Amino acid sequence: xxxxxxxxxxxxxxxxxxxxxxxxxxxxxxxxxxxxxxxxxxxxxxxxxxxxxxxxxxxxxxxxxxxxxxxxxxxxxxxxxxxxxxxxxxxxxxxxxxxxxxxxxxxxxxxxxxxxxxxxxxxxxxxxxxxxxxxxxxxxxxxxxxxxxxxxxxxxxxxxxxxxxxxxxxxxxxxxxxxxxxxxxxxxxxxxxxxxxxxxxxxxxxxxxxxxxxxxxxxxxxxxxxxxxxxxxxxxxxxxxxxxxxxxxxxxxxxxxxxxxxxxxxxxxxxxxxxxxxxxxxxxxxxxxxxxxxxxxxxxxxxxxxxxxxxxxxxxxxxxxxxxxxxxxxxxxxxxxxxxxxxxxxxxxxxxxxxxxxxxxxxxxxxxxxxxxxxxxxxxxxxxxxxxx
Amino acid sequence: xxxxxxxxxxxxxxxxxxxxxxxxxxxxxxxxxxxxxxxxxxxxxxxxxxxxxxxxxxxxxxxxxxxxxxxxxxxxxxxxxxxxxxxxxxxxxxxxxxxxxxxxxxxxxxxxxxxxxxxxxxxxxxxxxxxxxxxxxxxxxxxxxxxxxxxxxxxxxxxxxxxxxxxxxxxxxxxxxxxxxxxxxxxxxxxxxxxxxxxxxxxxxxxxxxxxxxxxxxxxxxxxxxxxxxxxxxxxxxxxxxxxxxxxxxxxxxxxxxxxxxxxxxxxxxxxxxxxxxxxxxxxxxxxxxxxxxxxxxxxxxxxxxxxxxx
Numbered sequence: 001x002x003x004x005x006x007x008x009x010x011x012x013x014x015x016x017x018x019x020x021x022x023x024x025x026x027x028x029x030x031x032x033x034x035x036x037x038x039x040x041x042x043x044x045x046x047x048x049x050x051x052x053x054x055x056x057x058x059x060x061x062x063x064x065x066x067x068x069x070x071x072x073x074x075x076x077x078x079x080x081x082x083x084x085x086x087x088x089x090x091x092x093x094x095x096x097x098x099x100x101x102x103x104x105x106x107x108x109x110x111x112x113x114x115x116x117x118x119x120x121x122x123x124x125x126x127x128x129x130x131x132x133x134x135x136x137x138x139x140x141x142x143x144x145x146x147x148x149x150x151x152x153x154x155x156x157x158x159x160x161x162x163x164x165x166x167x168x169x170x171x172x173x174x175x176x177x178x179x180x181x182x183x184x185x186x187x188x189x190x191x192x193x194x195x196x197x198x199x200x201x202x203x204x205x206x207x208x209x210x211x212x213x214x215x216x217x218x219x220x221x222x223x224x225x226x227x228x229x230x231x232x233x234x235x236x237x238x239x240x241x242x243x244x245x246x247x248x249x250x251x252x253x254x255x256x257x258x259x260x261x262x263x264x265x266x267x268x269x270x271x272x273x274x275x276x277x278x279x280x281x282x283x284x285x286x287x288x289x290x291x292x293x294x295x296x297x298x299x300x301x302x303x304x305x306x307x308x309x310x311x312x313x314x315x316x317x318x319x320x321x322x323x324x325x326x327x328x329x330x331x332x333x334x335x336x337x338x339x340x341x342x343x344x345x346x347x348x349x350x351x352x353x354x355x356x357x358x359x360x361x362x363x364x365x366x367x368x369x370x371x372x373x374x375x376x377x378x379x380x381x382x383x384x385x386x387x388x389x
Numbered sequence: 390x391x392x393x394x395x396x397x398x399x400x401x402x403x404x405x406x407x408x409x410x411x412x413x414x415x416x417x418x419x420x421x422x423x424x425x426x427x428x429x430x431x432x433x434x435x436x437x438x439x440x441x442x443x444x445x446x447x448x449x450x451x452x453x454x455x456x457x458x459x460x461x462x463x464x465x466x467x468x469x470x471x472x473x474x475x476x477x478x479x480x481x482x483x484x485x486x487x488x489x490x491x492x493x494x495x496x497x498x499x500x501x502x503x504x505x506x507x508x509x510x511x512x513x514x515x516x517x518x519x520x521x522x523x524x525x526x527x528x529x530x531x532x533x534x535x536x537x538x539x540x541x542x543x544x545x546x547x548x549x550x551x552x553x554x555x556x557x558x559x560x561x562x563x564x565x566x567x568x569x570x571x572x573x574x575x576x577x578x579x580x581x582x583x584x585x586x587x588x589x590x591x592x593x594x595x596x597x598x599x600x601x602x603x604x605x606x607x608x609x610x611x612x613x614x615x616x617x618x619x620x621x622x623x624x625x626x627x628x629x630x631x632x633x634x635x636x637x638x639x640x641x642x643x644x645x646x647x648x649x650x651x652x653x654x655x656x657x658x659x660x661x662x663x664x665x666x667x668x669x670x671x672x673x674x675x676x677x678x679x680x681x682x683x684x685x686x687x688x689x690x691x692x693x694x695x696x697x698x699x700x
Binding site: 038039040041070074130131134135216217219220221222223224225228229266269271299300301303305306307308311312315316320323324325327328330331332333334336337340362363364366 | 404405406407473476477482485486492495499500501536549550552553554555556557558559560585586587588590594619620624627628631637638639640641643644645646647648650651653654657680681682683
């Protein structure tokens with residue numbers, strides 16, 4: 001039941017028991033794939049590799065990232081990416097296409113305000129508000145929300161068969177799931193509006209204390225800041241209805257059976273812990289879970305037999321032979337740890353296919369050839385013979 | 390480089406998964422051993438320090454880990470409470486404000502407020518005169534900061550508020566914090582990277598942006614998890630020849646392949662290390678990759694001893 005450690009790139013065959021239900025089959029029936037996981041586990045590269053793999057299988061695929069670091073551009077071998085999709089030339093005769101884009105959260109936010117502002121005045125008020133200009137990226141979850149907003153927009157346009165989203169590297173992967181709700185709560189917080197417009201319903205609801213509260217707050221923040229904040233909230237309030245509807249539809253999209261979540265992790269304990277936690281949250285919300293990808297698996301099978309030191313020393317001499325044996329011991333310790341953590345992951349995710357294991361590849365993946373090498377593992381049931389590393 | 394332990398406040402930044410917590414903890418141990426009363430702050434309620442030191446949850450209190458070394462996990466809500474309690478007098482007014490549901494909404498919705506009160510608490514810890522007159526001052530405050538992209542926004546928060554608020558108490562307070570964190574005499578920034586292409590790129594970008602936006606330089610660059618270069622080229626060639634001969638038993642074959650892997654990885658890492666050195670025009674500090682299933686307290690002592698040797 002438990003997959004063994006991934007084989008190094010040098011091995012000739014993929015062992016049958018490391019096979020998993022074919023990822024291609026899982027993805028070809030979907031419109032949206034969301035890759036989630038802790039930072040630094042190869043999420044962006046995995047998203048790019050999956051997109052490439054599906055493009056090679058004839059789909060028109062777009063991969064989106066919100067990460068301002070050039071990770072996606074890096075892994076596609078492109079100098080840079082912008083807020084517009086850009087076509088990536090792939091080596092395939094089929095009808096498939098690969099497109100990539102890097103979301104600009106601020107611009108997406110601006111566009112959204114253009115869309116929802118009831119009138120010119122509100123739009124200008126928000127866009128020129130200093131709080132908005134300086135701090136809109138800091139609105140709780142706004143980066144994450146903007147990623148899903150863009151995803152929704154692209155999905156509505158129906159220009160692609162499949163959208164692959166690389167989620168932003170939050171310290172806590174859960175922020176991502178909560179983002180639509182948090183943002184709509186933010187703009188929809190009626191009590192906030194009442195509070196910021198004392199004299200309306202607010203005073204009735206909250207009584208005489210409110211005026212006093214307002215003046216205490218003014219003392220803490222300063223008049224200017226309070227004014228800007230108040231204007232900021234008030235303008236957002238005008239757009240509450242539009243935002244709420246939009247957030248509800250984004251939420252529906254996440255739960256749609258045409259959407260699937262993949263967890264990306266490394267075999268390290270903390271990353272596996274986070275993956276397990278995230279999986280729990282997905283099930284609690286009834287969101288569609290497709291399985292886990294474990295990157296950077298120790299590229300060495302755990303050896304049961306002890307190494308014959310005499311044989312090594314005969315091959316390499318005493319000194320080098322011992323060094324090689326000592327090195328093996330260290331690598332075995334890491335391989336054993338990786339296997340243990342992956343076994344734990346597989347046990348916890350027992351409702352899903354076994355994790356897909358990608359070995360720690362030599363060198364960084366920074367072009368289509370690197371992604372293709374990764375795909376030999378991601379799409380392993382295609383039984384592509386592995387390269388000679 | 391000398392002098393990082395002589396700062397009052399040190400931010401440890403880097404992309405996710407490079408070992409920021411590890412480096413922050415190791416720096417903390419090294420500082421405490423050098424006689425500095427030190428506190429390590431977590432800012433995202435991850436309780437990673439508790440993991441490291443196998444202690445009960447650190448939480449929002451200054452928890453002693455060992456002689457001269459403390460930790461705290463900064464909770465924005467509690468930090469705001471503490472700040473307001475000091476700002477708003479008398480107590481009755483404070484209670485009116487803080488216990489009000491509307492105020493809580495307001496505070497939660499204000500963009501950047503969490504970051505501001507968090508960095509405000511970090512700043513407070515670094516003051517010789519503490520908010521609580523009973524509290525002892527620290528010689529050094531080490532912050533396990535958010536990952537690089539967010540890290541810069543985090544450092545910039547006080548300046549943003551200072552400018553956005555223009556006048557008034559928040560602007561003044563934010564201005565004070567900003568002067569402290571942008572004073573290279575008082576505050577240091579340490580970037581942590583792995584010797585791999587993307588983390589190196591991000592470190593180079595971070596250094597450039599830090600200079601452009603905060604006019605600050607990096608006080609140290611720590612390259613974490615560097616594989617030992619166990620085999621020289623001549624030895625690697627002998628190993629490769631032996632592996633190519635194909636006659637070895639499976640276990641010996643695995644040993645040969647592990648050695649080749651080690652040689653390649655160590656070599657690739659050194660290419661990236663060199664590139665980083667060239668781009669930044671400085672020598673990064675390096676910490677070794679530890680071949681251990683999980684890092685334990687002993688590992689941190691090893692790493693901090695390594696840091697002490699090069700600091």
